[in-house]
Amino acid sequence: MHLVVCAKQIPDPETPPSAFRIDSATNKVVPAQGIAPVLSQFDGIAAEAALRIKEANAGSKVTVISLGADSAAAAIKQVLAMGADEGVLLNDPAFEDGDSYTTAKTLASAIKKLGDVDAVFCGRQAADWDMGQVGLLIAEELGWPVSIIAKSVGQDASGLTIQRVVDDGFENVAMPLPGVVTVSNEFGEPRYPKLPQIMAAAKKTVTQWKTDDLGLAASEVGAAGSRLKLEKLSTPPRGVAVEIMPGDTPAEQAAALVAKLRADHVI
Amino acid sequence: MARNILVVGELVGGQPTPTTLELVSGAAGLAAGGNVSVTLLGTGATAAAAACGGAGTAYASDDAGYDTFRAEQWLPAVEAALDQANPDLVLISQSTPGRELGPRLAHRRNTAVAMDCTSIVDEGGAFKATRPAFGGNAVATYGFATTPAMATVRAKSFEIAGGAGPSSTVALPGAGESRTNVTGHEQVVAEGLQITDASVVVSGGRGLGAAEGFEMVEALANAIGSDKAAVGASRAAVDLGWYPPSQQVGLTGKVVTPNVYFAIAISGASQHLAGCSGSKVIVAVNRDADANIFNVAKYGIVGDYKTIVPAIIEELKKG
Ligand SMILES: Cc1cc2nc3c(=O)[nH]c(=O)nc-3n(C[C@H](O)[C@H](O)[C@H](O)COP(=O)(O)OP(=O)(O)OC[C@H]3O[C@@H](n4cnc5c(N)ncnc54)[C@H](O)[C@@H]3O)c2cc1C
Numbered sequence: 166m167h168l169v170v171c172a173k174q175i176p177d178p179e180t181p182p183s184a185f186r187i188d189s190a191t192n193k194v195v196p197a198q199g200i201a202p203v204l205s206q207f208d209g210i211a212a213e214a215a216l217r218i219k220e221a222n223a224g225s226k227v228t229v230i231s232l233g234a235d236s237a238a239a240a241i242k243q244v245l246a247m248g249a250d251e252g253v254l255l256n257d258p259a260f261e262d263g264d265s266y267t268t269a270k271t272l273a274s275a276i277k278k279l280g281d282v283d284a285v286f287c288g289r290q291a292a293d294w295d296m297g298q299v300g301l302l303i304a305e306e307l308g309w310p311v312s313i314i315a316k317s318v319g320q321d322a323s324g325l326t327i328q329r330v331v332d333d334g335f336e337n338v339a340m341p342l343p344g345v346v347t348v349s350n351e352f353g354e355p356r357y358p359k360l361p362q363i364m365a366a367a368k369k370t371v372t373q374w375k376t377d378d379l380g381l382a383a384s385e386v387g388a389a390g391s392r393l394k395l396e397k398l399s400t401p402p403r404g405v406a407v408e409i410m411p412g413d414t415p416a417e418q419a420a421a422l423v424a425k426l427r428a429d430h431v432i
Numbered sequence: 433m434a435r436n437i438l439v440v441g442e443l444v445g446g447q448p449t450p451t452t453l454e455l456v457s458g459a460a461g462l463a464a465g466g467n468v469s470v471t472l473l474g475t476g477a478t479a480a481a482a483a484c485g486g487a488g489t490a491y492a493s494d495d496a497g498y499d500t501f502r503a504e505q506w507l508p509a510v511e512a513a514l515d516q517a518n519p520d521l522v523l524i525s526q527s528t529p530g531r532e533l534g535p536r537l538a539h540r541r542n543t544a545v546a547m548d549c550t551s552i553v554d555e556g557g558a559f560k561a562t563r564p565a566f567g568g569n570a571v572a573t574y575g576f577a578t579t580p581a582m583a584t585v586r587a588k589s590f591e592i593a594g595g596a597g598p599s600s601t602v603a604l605p606g607a608g609e610s611r612t613n614v615t616g617h618e619q620v621v622a623e624g625l626q627i628t629d630a631s632v633v634v635s636g637g638r639g640l641g642a643a644e645g646f647e648m649v650e651a652l653a654n655a656i657g658s659d660k661a662a663v664g665a666s667r668a669a670v671d672l673g674w675y676p677p678s679q680q681v682g683l684t685g686k687v688v689t690p691n692v693y694f695a696i697a698i699s700g701a702s703q704h705l706a707g708c709s710g711s712k713v714i715v716a717v718n719r720d721a722d723a724n725i726f727n728v729a730k731y732g733i734v735g736d737y738k739t740i741v742p743a744i745i746e747e748l749k750k751g
């Protein structure tokens with residue numbers, strides 16, 4: 166089987182709110198000093214799901230694709246170190262500042278170019294913009310079925326068997342291949358590559374494709390092709406200062422709290 | 433300017449979900465005299481339309497084939513309604529069905545959807561959608577280059593205004609085929625009051641130290657009253673297997689807006705706050721005075737939950 170993992174590099178989502186800055190002139194996040202960008206967490210988990218399918222099917226391979234700047238090669242290398250076989254970086258100034266649609270269109274073009282893909286694994290959402298669209302849009306671009314927010318991904322004769330997280334619990338889904346699955350944190354932790362694997366991945370070449378390689382026009386990708394237009398990015402207003410409950414003992418503090426809540430008529 | 437707005441509704445137990453009713457009310461406010469329509473699919477859909485106060489037209493199919501959500505069955509029906517309603521704006525719940533319908537419907541209509549929005553406004557004839565981004569560290573506002581504008585919307589973003597139900601109902605076709613098949617469903621939600629409906633939510637985090645810590649959290653909820661309070665959890669606690677995913681509060685969990693939100697041994701990561709910052713009063717119990725939760729809480733107690741929570745329970749018992 167040929168499995169594709171879509172992996173995005175993002176600003177570290179654990180960046181403390183105090184270090185999070187926005188440049189309001191450009192509506193862009195200012196990279197926090199000394200905090201390196203990371204592989205979006207759910208994409209590492211998607212890679213784990215793909216690698217387990219690979220390991221269960223002798224002769225399979227995993228290709229990891231990222232659309233991003235030069236630095237996104239690090240996200241690709243991380244998935245290669247986990248056990249993926251090949252990496253493709255979609256890197257072109259024309260791809261910049263796209264929306265979910267242009268991102269999915271570009272990724273789907275790369276998947277078509279690979280040709281023999283059986284399944285695509287995405288994260289449930291990229292942990293920067295938190296849209297949760299790209300996996301679904303890749304499926305629509307390719308005309309494939311899709312199942313989202315997977316907790317586990319298995320296999321039977323007719324395709325993938327997916328347990329997904331739904332509002333009131335879990336749902337089991339059978340999906341024929343080729344298809345797209347998006348993976349959630351309920352799947353569990355991804356593997357940690359060991360040093361020899363990290364060194365081997367560092368030596369691997371990452372294929373680079375631009376607009377022309379994908380048969381796309383600059384007008385249909387990136388900012389030019391996007392349909393959703395970011396008009397304003399700001400930080401939310403801070404709340405009021407906390408009132409710490411006075412008292413020397415838990416009982417006194419608890420009494421002060423309950424009195425406040427009763428006075429506010431909220432309990 | 434009068435605008436036509438279509439709401440993609442959802443049913444639970446033959447009734448429109450609260451978010452469906454919120455979206456219809458919100459649409460009525462934005463339509464400025466245009467037509468508001470709602471789609472309803474599944475057993476009881478035609479009858480349930482009457483509850484959608486503020487809508488002029490309902491598009492409905494009572495086919496039980498729609499009762500289990502499969503996007504590939506819903507999409508042609510919703511598209512049939514779009515063909516007739518010709519909306520300027522489509523509103524969808526940020527729910528299990530909505531998360532999947534939004535992007536796929538937008539793609540099929542050559543347009544775009546903004547996900548997980550908290551507000552939609554009409555700015556001089558152009559719809560703008562606002563949503564949190566970067567785990568709640570930022571707020572983003574989008575415009576649309578294509579029509580219709582589409583948004584999935586968080587629960588409780590609009591208030592239910594009521595009013596007269598639809599004056600006409602148009603029948604939609606029955607359910608067709610789906611390539612994906614639902615082969616099983618396991619309901620895992622806490623018994624009784626749901627966290628999204630409760631007026632008090634008591635949540636526990638990783639700082640509880642063990643699954644048993646939730647017994648104390650549940651005891652606090654019970655002391656407040658099982659008819660008022662429900663128990664939630666941070667993702668860290670859920671990932672550790674201490675509490676079910678259905679109770680997770682936050683960006684990738686549920687959004688709750690109770691009168692009081694207790695954060696017990698929760699640090700207050702932006703992704704957790706994304707699910708509870710709309711609460712009227714946040715109470716934080718944390719032994720670290722520098723925890724971020726104290727930046728959003730109205731009341732705080734700095735200390736070990738193992739001594740603080742029992743003291744709160746005792747105090748509540750005094751009545
Ligand atoms: C894309 C993305 C989505 C996410 N979605 C969610 C989400 O939906 N919901 C969510 O909750 N998180 C989410 N997270 C995770 C989030 O970033 C935090 O990691 C998580 O909320 C931390 O959980 P916590 O506060 O329980 O644990 P911790 O951060 O470990 O905090 C534990 C707290 O307990 C306190 N403590 C320890 N012992 C005691 C004691 N005895 N008494 C009192 N206090 C004590 C500590 O001081 C600490 O503040 C998401 C993360 C990402 C990247």
Ligand SMILES: Nc1ncnc2c1ncn2[C@@H]1O[C@H](COP(=O)(O)O)[C@@H](O)[C@H]1O
Nearest residue numbers: 171172232287288290291296297298299
């Ligand atoms: N620039 C990108 N490069 C590679 N994969 C991406 C990119 N953007 C999104 N994805 C994939 O699509 C998923 C959902 O992203 P989003 O719809 O942006 O939340 C991510 O978890 C990735 O698997």
